[in-house]
Amino acid sequence: MPQEVRAVIARAKGEPVETVTIVVPDPGPGEVVVEVQACGVCHTDLHYREGGISDDFPFLLGHEAAGVVESVGEGVTEVAPGDFVVLNWRAVCGRCRACTRGRPWYCFDTHNAKQRMTLTDGTELTPALGIGAFAEKTLVAAGQCTKVDPAASPAAAGLLGCGVMAGLGAAVNTGGVGRGDSVAVIGCGGVGCAAVAGAKLAGAGRIIAVDIDDDKLALARTLGATHTVNSRTQDPVEAVRELTGGHGADVVIEAVGRPETYQQAFYARDLAGTVVLVGVPTPEMKVELPLLDVFGRGGALKSSWYGDCLPSRDFPVLIDLHLQGRLPLDAFVTGTVGLDGVEEAFARMHRGDVLRTVVEL
Incomplete structure (x- = not known):
């Protein structure tokens, strides 16, 4: 009834x-x-x-x-x-x-x-x-x-x-973060912080959190970030490169969804590295990148839909990891x-x- x-x-x-x-x-x-x-x-x-x-x-x-x-x-x-x-x-x-x-x-x-x-x-x-x-x-x-x-x-x-799975999956499923990888996460709201936690869970060696808010950066540290960059006061591309031996990160996750932060993600990755867009843009937004740079830097430019998750596969495992104290x-x-x-x-x-x-x- x-x-x-x-x-x-x-x-x-x-x-x-x-x-x-x-x-x-x-x-x-x-x-x-x-x-x-x-x-x-x-x-x-x-x-x-x-x-x-x-x-x-x-x-x-x-x-x-x-x-x-x-x-x-x-x-x-x-x-x-x-x-x-x-x-x-x-x-x-x-x-x-x-x-x-x-x-x-x-x-x-x-x-x-x-x-x-x-x-x-x-x-x-x-x-x-x-x-x-x-x-x-x-x-x-x-x-x-x-x-x-x-x-x-x-x-x-x-x-x-929704949010935690989107961010965590952007790192683990879409970005394929592996043991020892360097990872940068641009935007440390709920989704970005979940990407930080996902990178830690996957065994990343260096996790760089980027945001304009020191409180959010502090929270990202509690979830696994090894380094933080306040992009109000530092150039995030140069800071990420400096923290990765001058090369850039293996995986850069953009969790804002804006053209300027996507460009930062593109140039903050290493040669043959991966950019993952999980931030949601609005319809009018456009990105301009030199096509030669897209070709010359190699690697992969990916979008992450819901963290590319399969709920029946991922949810039970992640809940188990949570109950074990690992997530x-x-x-x-x-x-x-x-x-x-x-x-x-x-x-x-x-x-x-x-x-x-x-x-x-």
């Missing part, structure tokens, strides 16, 4: 979010209802509120979540009621050209629940990234649920659902709020003094 639960929506562009009652339908074939325990407040949720993703208002916000499966629809075998799961926004299809070539982390036909959650008057809601987890319960596709060890705290585990997911949780605190969390995000505020239910 459909259920009424509390949730946070963005009703119109730029307006403050609202806590309202929504209707969650029973799960249909291939669908799951999850009782949400925690959900991180991500920049993407703010982009939805500001109309930067689409204009398909009203949006049901929240997507970086963990919780417990309450009920499943027909044909669901991946999870069962009572399972502790992390939600993801890339449920792979298993049939597209990427999946059939053995590269499901690039799946070109990811999917969500077919039914829509609604307001009590029947107005359909658009769930953020197909999840909508600023809610006591949410309806998702079964493939968006990954079962993990319930010993992990929901607040920490849920962060794998400090708890360090990314700056503070917690209830459902009524989302607007406050957006304000803190604007001030830049958090990695993640987490909504706990």
Whole structure:
């Protein structure tokens, strides 16, 4: 029977979010209802509120979540009621050209629940990234649920659902950081700090964190950075080269998404090195690089989609590493709020003094 639960929506562009009652339908074939325990407040949720993703208002916000499966629809075998799961926004299809070539982390036909959650008057809601987890319960596709060890705290585990996985995967999966490599990370917000943690996990020998904020650089040090560069006062390209014997880093991860920082990343890498773009640019941004430099420096210029992760493969392993004390997911949780605190969390995000505020239910 459909259920009424509390949730946070963005009703119109730029307006403050609202806590309202929504209707969650029973799960249909291939669908799951999850009782949400925690959900991180991500920049993407703010982009939805500001109309930067689409204009398909009203949006049901929240997507970086963990919780417990309450009920499943027909044909669901991946999870069962009572399972502790992390939600993801890339449920792979298993049939597209990427999946059939053995590269499901690039799946070109990811999917969500077919039914829509609604307001009590029947107005359909658009769930953020197909999840909508600023809610006591949410309806998702079964493939968006990954079962993990319930010993992990929901607040920490849920962060794998977006930002932490994006940054960590940019280092480990996309960048292929290996033992002894030198790595530079430009931009040390939540995603950049996760890239630092990923580089440490992969055994990098030198990890250089670059940002304009000393507090963020200090936090990057706690997560594994061996050196820091404040690019307000130092040329980041020259600083990275100086710290790598004059050569540049083997892997440079750009976690800002701006043309000027991408150019810094390009020139801060070693010959035949790798640049990974995980920061998200806006549509009007363009990069100009001399084509001879692109050719002459060799190596690889890559973009990282969600850390090129495969949730069913990566989430359980990363939770296990967290529980072993090798991946400090708890360090990314700056503070917690209830459902009524989302607007406050957006304000803190604007001030830049958090990695993640987490909504706990």
